Amino acid sequence: MSNIKSDLTFFDCNVFIGRHQNPYIDSPFNISILEDTMIASGLSGGLIYHSASFLYDASYGNKILLDEAKGKTEFKLVWIALPEYCTPETNAENFISQLKKNKISAVKIFPRYHNFNVVTGSLDLLFNFLSEEKIPLLADQEEISWEEIVYILNRYNEMPFLLQNTGYRMERYIIPFFDKYKNFYLDISRYQAHGGIEYLCGQFGSDRILFGSGMPVFSAEPIMMMINYADISLKEKQNISSNNIIRLLGNE
DSSP states (O other): OOOOOOSSOEEEEEEEEBOOSOTTSOOOBOHHHHHHHHHHHTEEEEEEEEHHHHHTOHHHHHHHHHHHHTTOTTEEEEEEOOGGGTSSHHHHHHHHHHHHHTTOOEEEEOTTTTTOOGGGTTTHHHHHHHHHHTOOEEEEGGGSOHHHHHHHHHHOTTSOEEEESOOGGGHHHHHHHHHHOTTEEEEOTTOOOTTHHHHHHHHHOSTTEEOOOOBTTSOSHHHHHHHHTSSSOHHHHHIIIIIHHHHHTTOO
């Protein structure tokens, strides 16, 4: 698909490389293919993780991500975290040290798929570090319970929490989070609601709404068009398309 003509800069907060779960589609979506796809779509870069970290082994996938993305400055890296990385304390110290050493921009968790519950405190040592450093924590809506989200937002209010892959039918769940917690952010990759962006901006401003695509499972263009044609100001559109995520990543 050809470039969408726009005055906006788009930085994608929701991308992975590697194979996805569909057994009928061979999808070796590597970093080179991602680069080509982003250029074709008109994206300036993205926040990415490796599917092997989710579907196979987190440490293995995190390492592959480092190897594949070496020298690719347009990408900011996301590592997947597990409870065993944070207990005992020596494990947490080692994982945190590796985050610093490798300049990892964000951490993502999959509590349902990886069979743990945040409320037990299994990642508290990591969350303390992320909160101190203001490093974003990411989670897909279907992977984390509302109770776990409340646990995180109540205890770690300096840690930006980005909820991803949230459909428009979840609006009545997420609105209270926007209203109560200033560190709650929403990736709109699946938030395809008529007038949804306008409503969120009108109620809460544009500073906590982030553009994401969900590539390679989904395409970036539909969400880009939704932002481009939203009935909001150009400044609000630019906040959503890239400024907000760049700010959260520390203006890297």
